[in-house]
Amino acid sequence: MWFDAPIGYIGITKRWADENKKSWKEWWLPTRHDDVKLVQFMGKDNIFFHSIMFPASLKGSGEKWKLVDEIFASGWLLAKDTKFSKSTGTGLSATDALSVASSDVWRFVLMSLYPETDDTVFSWDEFQKIVNTELADNIGNFINRVLVFVKNNFGKVPDRHVLTNEDEMFLEALSAIKNEIKKHIENGKLRQALHEVSRFSTECNVYLNAQE
Structure with a gap:
């Protein structure tokens, strides 16, 4: 077979x-x-x-x-102590999963839980934590802040202004994170790559707070 x-x-x-x-x-x-x-x-x-x-x-x-x-x-993604299995009906079907959240949300959650080295246990509590803390409060919040700020103050993508030393240091830090993301993806470390994406967003939120 x-x-x-x-x-x-x-x-x-x-x-x-x-x-x-x-x-x-x-x-x-x-x-x-x-x-x-x-x-x-x-x-x-x-x-x-x-x-x-x-x-x-x-x-x-x-x-x-x-x-x-x-x-x-x-490793395996586990439902309690048993691996997800389509043949045995263990876990969550794609149809049921999509009735809970969109495919993009599931991609984010599953990559966050990706069992790179050890088996990972899926739970709805962990699902909620990842969606609320990382996807919504961190990344989603950063994107929303930027879009609202640009709309309210410029109405379009603003022209690039003269960068301060602080700006240059910030961009260098982001560039280093981007390199880490690229390295992890090339090495098949998707979970670590997504962690760096979240760190990228965190650094951007910190920068925005400092500029307010």
Whole structure:
């Protein structure tokens, strides 16, 4: 059953390519394999299949398929002490989840809980804490403050003014955070990357408070 399942990766790429008038072979049968970087994210129980069986089946076909460059494996997202499982009905279905919050909110929450090293337990209390504290009070508050300030004082995106030493130091600090975000994403550390995004927003809120 599992041996032919990864063919779906190629199939879904072809479907996307056909819909967007692109060539799926540029991704899976590229002339230069270095032109494509294939990164896979999965739970720890799928490492064997993706690192051995799938590449072996591709090589065994005799075609010059693009093989995986990096695999980022994570722990499990647990419902109490049992991992989420579609086959057993454990956890929360996508339909039920979307009846509670939008897909963007769920992306933020799940990335915040992403089990990079150890299993992570999902709870509604933690869901509420992440949404209220990080997404709404921190990031959402910063975005709203900026938009309201610009609308009330300029009515458009203002021209850049002469920067003070304080401004320059602030921008340097933000640049350092942006570099950390980029580094974590490239290393598959999505949870840490999102933590830096929240830190970025926190620093911006502190700066706005100081300028008021």
